[in-house]
Amino acid sequence: MSVRAATGTEALTTELPVGRSTGWWGMVMFVVTEATLFACLLGSYFYLRFQYGGPWPPDGISKPKLLVPLVMTAVLLPSSLPVVWAERGIRQGQRWRLRAGLAATLVLGVTFLALQASEYAEKLREFTMTTDAYGSLFYLITGFHGLHVLVGLTMIGWLLAASLRGGSFGAHRHERVRNAAIYWHFVDLVWAAILFTVYLSPRL
Amino acid sequence: MSTTAAAPAPGASREDLAALEERWGERPSLRSWFGTVDHKRIGRRYLVTAGFFFILAGLSALAMRTQLARPESRLLSPQEYNQLFTMHGTAMIFLFATPMLFGFGNFLVPLMIGSRDMAFPKLNALGYWVFLFAGLFMWASLPFGAAPNGGWFAYVPLTERTNTPGLHMDVYSLGLLFLGIATTAGSINFIVTALKLRAPGMSLNRVPLFVWAIVATAFMVIFALPALNLDNAMLFLDRRFGTHFFDPGAAGNVLLWQHLFWIFGHPDVYIIVMPALGIVSAVLPAFTRRGVVGYPLIVFAIVAISIISFGVWVHHMFATGLPRLSYSFFSAASTIITIPSGIQIFAWLATMALGRVVLKVPMLFLIGFVVTFVLGGFTGTMFALTAFDQQVTDSYFVVAHFHYVLIGGAVFPMLAGIYYWLPKITGRMYHEGLGRWAFWLVFAGMHVTFFPMHLYGLFGMPRRVYTYRSEPGWDGWNLVSTAGSYLLAIGLLLVLIGVLHAIRRGRPAPPDPWGADSLEWSTDSPPKPYNFPVLPRVHSLHPTWDEASRESMGAGATRDRILADGRRTLLTSELDGSRERVVEMPEASLQPLVLALAMLVFFTAMLVAWYPVAAVAAVAVAATIAVWLWPPRRPERELGVQP
Numbered sequence: 001m002s003v004r005a006a007t008g009t010e011a012l013t014t015e016l017p018v019g020r021s022t023g024w025w026g027m028v029m030f031v032v033t034e035a036t037l038f039a040c041l042l043g044s045y046f047y048l049r050f051q052y053g054g055p056w057p058p059d060g061i062s063k064p065k066l067l068v069p070l071v072m073t074a075v076l077l078p079s080s081l082p083v084v085w086a087e088r089g090i091r092q093g094q095r096w097r098l099r100a101g102l103a104a105t106l107v108l109g110v111t112f113l114a115l116q117a118s119e120y121a122e123k124l125r126e127f128t129m130t131t132d133a134y135g136s137l138f139y140l141i142t143g144f145h146g147l148h149v150l151v152g153l154t155m156i157g158w159l160l161a162a163s164l165r166g167g168s169f170g171a172h173r174h175e176r177v178r179n180a181a182i183y184w185h186f187v188d189l190v191w192a193a194i195l196f197t198v199y200l201s202p203r204l
Numbered sequence: 205m206s207t208t209a210a211a212p213a214p215g216a217s218r219e220d221l222a223a224l225e226e227r228w229g230e231r232p233s234l235r236s237w238f239g240t241v242d243h244k245r246i247g248r249r250y251l252v253t254a255g256f257f258f259i260l261a262g263l264s265a266l267a268m269r270t271q272l273a274r275p276e277s278r279l280l281s282p283q284e285y286n287q288l289f290t291m292h293g294t295a296m297i298f299l300f301a302t303p304m305l306f307g308f309g310n311f312l313v314p315l316m317i318g319s320r321d322m323a324f325p326k327l328n329a330l331g332y333w334v335f336l337f338a339g340l341f342m343w344a345s346l347p348f349g350a351a352p353n354g355g356w357f358a359y360v361p362l363t364e365r366t367n368t369p370g371l372h373m374d375v376y377s378l379g380l381l382f383l384g385i386a387t388t389a390g391s392i393n394f395i396v397t398a399l400k401l402r403a404p405g406m407s408l409n410r411v412p413l414f415v416w417a418i419v420a421t422a423f424m425v426i427f428a429l430p431a432l433n434l435d436n437a438m439l440f441l442d443r444r445f446g447t448h449f450f451d452p453g454a455a456g457n458v459l460l461w462q463h464l465f466w467i468f469g470h471p472d473v474y475i476i477v478m479p480a481l482g483i484v485s486a487v488l489p490a491f492t493r494r495g496v497v498g499y500p501l502i503v504f505a506i507v508a509i510s511i512i513s514f515g516v517w518v519h520h521m522f523a524t525g526l527p528r529l530s531y532s533f534f535s536a537a538s539t540i541i542t543i544p545s546g547i548q549i550f551a552w553l554a555t556m557a558l559g560r561v562v563l564k565v566p567m568l569f570l571i572g573f574v575v576t577f578v579l580g581g582f583t584g585t586m587f588a589l590t591a592f593d594q595q596v597t598d599s600y601f602v603v604a605h606f607h608y609v610l611i612g613g614a615v616f617p618m619l620a621g622i623y624y625w626l627p628k629i630t631g632r633m634y635h636e637g638l639g640r641w642a643f644w645l646v647f648a649g650m651h652v653t654f655f656p657m658h659l660y661g662l663f664g665m666p667r668r669v670y671t672y673r674s675e676p677g678w679d680g681w682n683l684v685s686t687a688g689s690y691l692l693a694i695g696l697l698l699v700l701i702g703v704l705h706a707i708r709r710g711r712p713a714p715p716d717p718w719g720a721d722s723l724e725w726s727t728d729s730p731p732k733p734y735n736f737p738v739l740p741r742v743h744s745l746h747p748t749w750d751e752a753s754r755e756s757m758g759a760g761a762t763r764d765r766i767l768a769d770g771r772r773t774l775l776t777s778e779l780d781g782s783r784e785r786v787v788e789m790p791e792a793s794l795q796p797l798v799l800a801l802a803m804l805v806f807f808t809a810m811l812v813a814w815y816p817v818a819a820v821a822a823v824a825v826a827a828t829i830a831v832w833l834w835p836p837r838r839p840e841r842e843l844g845v846q847p
Contacts, residue, residue, distance in 0.1 A: 019777055033388055168838075169843065
C-alpha cells in the first residue's frame with residue numbers, strides 16, 4: 001500500500017513543480033495588460049505631437065536634457081540583474097543570494113526615484129503639468145512610470161521582508177519571487193521605451 | 205433546498221464525499237456570506253447584481269420613452285433627460301452586459317471544464333465586490349442630480365470642466381476606472397482558469413465553445429480596456445487638475461479622446477456579444493439533439509473576430525473629417541469582420557437544419573436571437589459604407605441599429621441562458637407556459653420599440669434630444685416605440701416572475717433535464733460546493749454524451765481524481781490538457797471585501813477631493829494586498845533551503 005501511495009500519479013506529480021503555475025500566467029497576463037496601457041500612453045504622445053505639427057516641445061520649452069535620464073537608465077536597466085541572480089539563487093535554495101540580490105535592486109530602484117525627483121525639481125521651474133499638453137504628457141508618462149517603479153520596489157521590499165523572516169522561500173517554494181521578478185523586468189524594460197519617446201525622440 | 209442527487213458515484217466512497225463536504229462546504233453564517241470564494245455563489249451574485257442594474261437602467265429607458273411619447277412633453281427637464289440617457293447607456297454596457305456574462309462565465313466555466321473552482325478564487329471574490337461597489341458608486345450619483353450627463357461615450361470638449369461643470373463626468377471617469385479593476389481581474393482569472401484547470405483529457409479541440417468565447421472575450425478585455433482607462437484618467441486630470449490633453453488651445457487634441465475611446469469601444473461591442481454567442485453555441489446542442497456544426501470553423505471565427513475587432517474603430521468616427529485613406533482602410537476592415545460573424549450564423553442555421561429542433565423556451569429565444577441579430581448585422585454593414593454612415597450618423601437609425609445588435613445579440617442569448625441554466629443554478633425547473641408568454645412579449649415588444657426608430661431616424665430625428673416638435677411628423681412613430689417599450693418591460697417582468705416562481709414553486713430539477721452535452725450536466729443540480737465528487741477524464745467534445753467520459757466519474761474513477769484529503773483540484777497542461785499536478789485551493793476569506801472597501805474609499809475620496817483620505821486608502825489597499833499574499837511559514841525541509 002505504501003509503495004503504491006509513493007509511486008502513484010499524485011505522489012509523483014506533487015513533489016516537483018511541473019509546467020507553468022497559475023500564478024505565472026496571472027502575472028504574465030497582468031503585465032500584458034499593463035504593457036498595453038503604456039503603449040496607449042506613448043501612442044497618445046506621438047499622436048498629440050504629430051497632430052500639433054509645430055515645433056516640439058511647443059511654447060518655447062527647451063528640448064529635454066539627456067544627462068540625468070541617461071544616468072537614470074544606467075541605474076535602472078542593470079537593476080534587473082541582481083533580481084535574476086537572486087531568483088537563480090533561491091532556486092538552488094541559497095537564501096543569502098535572494099536577500100543580497102533583492103537588497104541590491106532595492107538600492108538601485110530607490111536611487112532611480114531620487115534621480116527622478118531631482119529631475120522634476122529642475123523641470124518644474126521650467127514647465128508644469130498645466131503649462132500645455134506637452135507638460136501634461138511629460139509628467140503623466142514619467143510620473144506613471146515612477147509610480148510603477150514605486151509599486152515594484154514595494155514588491156521587492158515585501159519579498160525581502162518575507163525572506164528575512166525565514167520559512168518563506170526555498171528551492172521548492174519561490175513562486176512569489178518569480179512573479180515579482182517578472183513585474184520588475186517589465187517596469188525596467190518600459191523605461192527604455194520611455195527614454196526613447198520622451199527624451200530621445202524630440203531630438204530626431 | 206431539496207434537490208435530486210446524481211446517481212451516487214460508485215467511484216467516490218461515502219467517506220470521500222463526507223471529506224469533500226467537510227473541506228468545501230460553507231456553513232451558513234454572516235462571515236461565510238461575506239467571505240465566500242465559491243465560484244457558484246459569486247457567479248449567482250454577479251447575475252443578480254447585474255440584473256438589478258439592468259432594472260435600474262431599464263427604468264431610466266422607460267422614463268425617456270414616456271417623455272418622448274408625445275412632442276414637446278414636459279415630464280423631464282433637459283438636465284434630467286441627459287443624466288438618464290447617459291446612465292442608461294453606461295449602465296447597460298458596463299454594469300449590466302459584461303458583468304451579466306461574467307456571471308454566466310463564473311458559474312459555468314469551472315463546471316464546463318471539470319474543475320472545482322476558478323484559478324484565483326479570492327481574486328474572483330474581489331472582482332465581484334469591486335463590480336458591486338463601482339456600480340453603486342455610479343448609481344448613487346443620480347439621486348444627487350450629479351450623474352454622468354455627457355452620453356455613454358463622453359466626447360470632449362463637451363465633457364471638459366468648462367462645458368460640463370459639477371461632479372457629473374468625474375463620477376463617470378472614476379466609476380469606470382474603479383470598475384475596470386473588476387473587469388481586468390475577472391478576465392485574467394478566466395484566461396488562467398481555462399488554460400490550467402481543465403479536466404485531464406480536455407485538449408484544446410475538446411474545449412466547449414462557450415469557454416472559447418469567454419477566453420477570447422477576456423483577451424479582448426486585456427488589450428482593449430487599457431485604452432479606456434487611460435482615456436478616463438486623462439479626462440479626470442483635465443477636469444480636476446487642469447492638464448491639457450484634450451485642449452486644442454494648448455497643443456492637445458479633442459480627437460485623442462475619440463480614438464482611445466473607440467480603440468476600446470469597438471472591441472467592447474464584441475466583448476459584449478462574444479460570450480452571448482458562446483451561450484448560443486452552448487444551448488443549441490441540447491435543443492437540436494446534435495453537436496454544433498463546424499466546431500473548428502466557429503473557433504476560427506471567434507479568434508478572427510477578436511483580432512479584427514481591434515482594426516475597425518474608426519468606423520465610429522467617419523463623420524470627424526479624418527483622411528480619406530483611413531476611411532477606405534477601416535471601411536474594408538469593417539466589411540471583412542462580417543465574414544467570421546456570418547460563419548457563426550450559418551453554422552447555427554446548419555445545426556438547426558441538420559438536427560431535430562426541440563422548441564422549448566431557450567430555443568425560442570435562440571431563434572429570436574438569430575432573427576434580431578441578423579437584422580442588426582444588416583444595418584451594421586450599411587454603416588461600413590462611409591457615404592451612408594455620414595447621412596445617418598447621430599440619428600435614431602443608429603439607435604435602432606445598436607439596440608438590434610445588443611438586445612438581439614446579447615440580451616436574447618442571456619435570456620435563453622437564464623432559462624437553460626436555471627435548473628442547474630437553482631435546482632428547480634421553470635414554468636414552460638410562463639416562459640413562452642415572456643418570450644413572445646419580449647420579442648414583440650423589442651421589435652415594436654426599435655423597428656420604427658429605423659424609420660424616424662431616416663426621417664431625420666437626431667438621437668439624444670429630450671423632446672421634439674410635431675412638424676416633422678415623428679410623433680406617431682415615437683408613440684409606437686413608447687408602446688413597444690412598455691410591452692418589452694412587461695415581457696421582462698414575466699421573465700423575472702418566471703425565475704422567482706421557479707425558485708419558490710418549481711419542481712426539483714434532475715442533474716440533466718435537457719440531455720445536454722457539456723460537463724455541467726453530469727453533476728448535481730445545483731452542484732455540490734466541490735462541483736464533482738470525481739473530477740472527470742474527458743474523452744470527447746461532448747463528454748456528457750460519451751460513455752467513456754461518463755464512466756470516468758463513475759465506475760472508472762481513480763483516487764488521483766477524487767482528491768478528498770484537502771481542498772484541492774487538478775492542474776493540467778495548457779494545450780493537451782494532460783495532468784500536471786494537484787494544487788491546494790484557498791479557503792473563504794474576508795480580505796477581498798476589505799480590499800474592495802478600501803478601493804471604494806479611495807475613489808470616493810478622489811471624487812469629493814479629500815486627497816489625504818485617498819492617500820490613506822491607497823496605503824490600506826497596499827497593506828491588504830501585502831497581507832493577502834504574505835507567504836505562509838513552512839518548515840525548512842519542505843522549502844528546500846541550503847544552510
